[in-house]
Amino acid sequence: MAAPVRRLCHIAFHVPVGLPFAQDLQRFFGFQPLAVREADGWRQLALRSGDAVFLVNEGAGLGEPLYGLDPHHGIPSATNLCFDVADADAAARALAALGCSVPVPPVSVRDEQGAAIYAVVTSPAGNLSLTLLERTGFSGPFLPGFSPVPSAPGPCWFSHVDHLTLACNPSSSPKLMHWFHDCLGFHHLPLSPGEDPELGLEVAAGSGLGGLRLTALQGPVGSAVPTLVLAESLPRATSGQDQVEQFLARNRGPGLQHVGLYTPSIKEATEGVAGAGGQLLTPPEAYYQQPGKVEQILAAGHEPNLLAQQGVLLDGDRGKFLLQVFTKSLFAEDTFFLELIQRQGATGFGQGNIRALWQSVQEQAARVQETCKGPKLDAAACPGALESSA
Template structure:
């Protein structure tokens, strides 16, 4: 591999209405606004919940704008490709976007997954040698708390890019250029325990058909990602395939390892395993159009379809979010009473009625064999999808609680994706009905 990843630092959103997304993240999803970078023409807001950090960037109105061009106060450091700047000078009269680029996109998008690396400049040289396209070369940004070096590389998935960042020489709470709003308080102690989200669990890409292997190879060769088998019997090349009952879907998962040389420590229940898995979703043609196709159409390119938020108590989290206005997808009511499922839920120590209240699904780890007699020894997970948080039916969030299970609820995938499919079909029906109503109205008035 060319670059060793030591952790996931943050995920960037680019939106036209920063106020709405900021309000939703704080009031509905219980994130805290903890750092800001504000200029006369742009805003970058950082929100956190546990170790999960979203940076929300204001998307420029003009097309074709790529930020980070022509950075001022540049001096060479170590190599001609490295740029250095002082934040105070950089802030004056500029609307440029730090640690990212600003896509000339006509819809809101989640387009940057930022990784911490051991050596940005070495990663840049090695990755560029392998043909990677860098949108921002190594750039060092500093303030009174120290220096951070970063670069931005374009991935092979649509508009997704990766900021590679080295903050080992920085003692601040976030990044140079951002004003931290909570300098004098302990961020960990300030957590809302009714909504115990701790970190990003996984990121799912929606991709064009027959591109999964290309994406897998890219991440494997350049960043050392490894294959994660969703199901123990899935084919190495085919992935986890559902091609029946109106669902045509291929899912393939991969994982990276913190400090890829030595393994990883995860802040989860069992303290083992990858920090954040990546899932590639593509549709299959045999079962007709599904939500992957909808994403590709409305997003206008492959990209990040949803992000899984790990929670230590999904019932408490869903209750808090639902009370604040978050809407969740719900499976058909029969899910909770179907043969075996009700017993499975009860033997895991949960109430089917309580899970049904928020649309939460439970799946026992199929790799462990028959259910064990003790609830404490049973490996399972609970999960639920939110409805899209952008105006388009593109990006949404998932809540997931793992009780020893490391997969994605393969037993739930049909129910989860069917609930999303029903919603999107309903949305298309309502949209078509509104268009028909407008047409009738216009024709009626044209005849007067």
């Protein structure tokens, strides 16, 4: 591994001026402002929920935003993952020696609270760049160059980032897996017994309906890096696009499709998000009517009717369970979304839940597509997920 990463520092988003993405994170998901920087045509606002930090880069300056890279990408999206490394200079040199592009060579930033060194490398995952950050000795709330933003304590529904899911081109997962292994020290995490790393886990949606291929990667041993999940579509006989293919089309290529936010109480988090106006996906009704599902929910210590009302998916066995809720898209382009996740001993992602998510997203996409067919409707009538004007 050329540049082993130690932990995820933040996830950066690039949005146009006026898009209320930062406000939506605060209003609907309980994120609190942490630090801000306004310079060189950029407004950069860092928001936090527990250890999960999102950096919203708004604008289009002449230069690069601090700690990142202007993706020159016309679609609002998650554009950068920032990782802590032991030595940013050495990491950049090692990656360059492997043939990686380093559009932002090591830069030192200092203010009265300390210093940091960072470099930015491109990744093979579409418009997603990676920042390698060294900030030993910095004592501020975020990073040098940012001013603290006073804020009241938030609800803290989420404690940290559980996983990151990349939507990938068909058959590209093996290449991406090797890149993240060789460059950053990630290694294969089997999602099923005896899983072939080159094939991943195939979750079929039904006969002729395609499905998903998932390949999970863990960070280097001893790191505190979220699981990285590579998702690509399986071939199918039916026409139209599934949600991975829709993401690739609307995002104009591969990229970060969703972030899984860990919550110690999915009941509280779901109630809070829904009560604040956040829009969540509704699972298929048949999900809770599957044979044994009620018994499974009861065995996990939950009330079946309550989970059904909240749209919470539950999977697992042998005393280890996984609970998940998915939001609708946070952008009008119907691309990036969030996942709320609680683990009761489970380490995987639940094949039953994956199928249910697949079906619910497909049904939501069909509803949106049907709405947009009306002759008098324009793009504003076909929102992605959050009614930001609410």
